[in-house]
Amino acid sequence: MHIDLDRKSGIPLTEQIRQSIADRIRCGLLAPGVRLPSVRKLAAELSISLVTAVQAYERLAQDGLVIRQQGRGTYVYQDETEAEGEAQTDWQLSIMDYVPRARFWQHHHLQSSVVPSVQLKLSAAEINRELFPIEEMAEELYRLIQKEPWIISEYGPIQGDAQLRGAIAEYLHRHHGIRITKEEMLVTNGSQQGIDIVARTFVGPGDVVAVEAPTYMAAIDVFRGRGATILSVPVDEEGMRVDLLTAMCDVRPPKLIYTTPSFHNPTGSVLSMRRRKQLLDLAQSYNCLIAEDDAFSDMYFGEAPPPSLKSMDQSGHVIYLKSFSKLLSPGARVAIAAATGSVLTRLISSKAITDLGTPLLTQKAMLPFFQNGRIEAHLVRMRARLYEKRNIVLNTLTRYAPSGVTWTKPMGGLNLWVSVPSRIQTDIVLGEALRRGVAFLPGSVFYAGEPESHHLRIVFSYLPDDQLQEAIKTLCEVLAQAIEQKKEEYSINPLV
Amino acid sequence: MHIDLDRKSGIPLTEQIRQSIADRIRCGLLAPGVRLPSVRKLAAELSISLVTAVQAYERLAQDGLVIRQQGRGTYVYQDETEAEGEAQTDWQLSIMDYVPRARFWQHHHLQSSVVPSVQLKLSAAEINRELFPIEEMAEELYRLIQKEPWIISEYGPIQGDAQLRGAIAEYLHRHHGIRITKEEMLVTNGSQQGIDIVARTFVGPGDVVAVEAPTYMAAIDVFRGRGATILSVPVDEEGMRVDLLTAMCDVRPPKLIYTTPSFHNPTGSVLSMRRRKQLLDLAQSYNCLIAEDDAFSDMYFGEAPPPSLKSMDQSGHVIYLKSFSKLLSPGARVAIAAATGSVLTRLISSKAITDLGTPLLTQKAMLPFFQNGRIEAHLVRMRARLYEKRNIVLNTLTRYAPSGVTWTKPMGGLNLWVSVPSRIQTDIVLGEALRRGVAFLPGSVFYAGEPESHHLRIVFSYLPDDQLQEAIKTLCEVLAQAIEQKKEEYSINPLV
Structure with missing residues (x-):
């Protein structure tokens, strides 16, 4: 069992180990009944x-996650009804892995089949199916397959389909004022x-990466x-x-800065023009790379956000990451990374080793929408609908x-950030919310360093309007109950 | 510039550095005119x-790949006509990367647009378009899109579409006698x-991985x-x-053994039943994982190869990798990894971080072929055609x-392995072959350790029959010429 310990984080090692093993147990990476390494082995x-x-x-045992048996060892807690006897695959636990904190997977997992009672997902940063032009996309794809059936089968270039890259280049220029050629895209x-x-x-061992705190948990x-050594900003x-x-x-300049400047996930904030310039200056002064995650800049409700960092970058410091999952299709898994010079060639080289290239079929399926200008009409509709949904949540x-309880009022994107009194831990509130059919992501998962546990993220783009209202109402009830309970505990014992 | 030096390999450090930089220059990772780090910086x-x-x-300068200018530094060689002046992105070279030897990408690159004169590709392990049931797949896909247009847009589960996993499970059981449930697949x-x-x-720094020598270069x-520390077997x-x-x-048991037991790439050999059992015993004795790459076992010309390692594995030591690129569609990029226990859950966890899951559309596009049994008829046709192509090459x-010159006579798969007299280096012969329009992969790229340079790989599945014959004939002429030349050199100076 490989656990990344950060000896400079200020978080006690015992706590880091406890958290990491608890995560693994909760998400099923460590199955019930599995025997953990001996204390001696873990220490070594x-x-x-x-x-x-x-x-x-011992902390894990107190939390009821493991059972310690004198002379036999430490086992992941297991219902007696589930117990089966030693599995033939128990030896596998001796194989150390390099899976980072399984936090992200844990939450993904939690929201799907594992808790079937959850009907009201405020958790997944997805857009409701009805907001996508699915029928039109299906028609276009059908036409394409008839004309060029080989796109189902043939390898595309490792860098990506040239036609699609060209169409995206035009789109980015028209909508975002970014001049990127198709040769500069992966x-x-x-x-x-x-x-x-x-x-x-x-990024390799010990390299410094700066991220926002909070930030996108899977990053x-x-x-x-x-x-990496992660700096939280x-x-x-x-x-x-x-x-x-x-x-x-x-003190220690980062090698890479990862940022979501427009409609930041999870807070919804927008990096001001002044700070954008400062950030670019900083990257130039210290020769660091910026990975600009620009998933949400098309989804604005009032004014468009300031120009992207990439559009102001003259010297190849910015790697621009543009997802089309929010714009057109999450399931097609099509996005681009744009960069220049040897940074670009090295990214392409990595892509080859990673998977030999993105499927041609899904790339071609996205193509017509960029080519025939339909994306404009679709965007206008989508923005209006997202704005309505945001307002339902705010109201x-x-x-x-x-x-x-307070919350942000984002002018774009898919989510807002709710803050509760600091004595309330949203990780704990989540349990009750799930029992009542509502899922959200607790604030703690969005921090690379010391987590702030009195926030939570609400995604307003996924649920149908009526369910959205119901979910928020239920969430408010759950929060009210938690706050009430804390008050009572406090009135009994003011030291809690 | 990050160069992985293996101080135990027996290959001099100078040579390892020269090779690594030469690779980067040849594949364009280091562009013409770029300034290399100073000698002092490289040393540090x-x-x-x-x-x-x-x-x-100095070795690089002798090879004409770089130019050393007194007091100015070392630059990648550049045609005077190409010279442009210092690029704004030159600073990027100071950003160290973790791209391994760019060998694989180099060769992929070489075969596509870069050398436009190459018509006759004996190099890419691909199957000619005409061998795939493309029209039928297109029809099925059309039907599917009409019925369920949302497959273009919706996220599938991170583990993969359950229907597809179920259909593949049945296929593997029917054709390969492997009992893997759909829950055990990613x-x-x-x-x-x-x-x-x-x-x-x-696999992490210093972990030992055993691979065949030669083996699949991208692995x-x-x-x-x-x-990893790589053991070559x-x-x-x-x-x-x-x-x-x-x-x-x-001396040092591996943590992971990577093997292609059936119709090995590049030699075409088949691991005997006796050795399969020995290999499994060994994995059990030393608690190591086996990654079984089973891309080619369906493409046999006589008898089917012995049962896969996975089908004999009782204790979860084997991770079974099955590509459908050779069977149905290379461009759809659909394959499975099958494992059990915590090895499986950890793989799924990594997949989530890697890309949130494979596109649903491409998975659904493969589904009908597994479901309706058409794959049987397709396989019979494909085997017969591949056998014909193999025979064209042998004849x-x-x-x-x-x-x-000698060669293997594989009873399945897509390629055979040619050996030339040991004084001939196929890396050098490749240059002349490319000039005459023929591409192949030189043997040296298939070795993780000390390369054997007097082999080359021929893929017989890609070119149409007439071109295949022409390509082999041309290759033979190029080889004959190289052998003749060496003889002459030898007769002038027997010490060469």
């Missing part, structure tokens, strides 16, 4: 003291793979998986606190949220 | 002596991603990219020399190959 593997190892296991399987390819190309896992209404990042650079919160 | 970065760094640059973007996910999950790059007519691997285990070689 992680180069920690025996005392630290014992403490971590097609990836969604931006998730874009982030992963940037990391596997440029944290990717950088962790590469053994706070976010306010104007986006990433570039002033704080600058101060950090004096319902205003009406039902208990006092002490 | 790689922890080598100044003398070693100077020697590496859909990947081709087996390339399967190998990559196995590596990123279980070498994947394991190198993870910082020789191959003979019965496949991997398991006896030699066993001897190596006494043409018999007729035209110069004396001293």
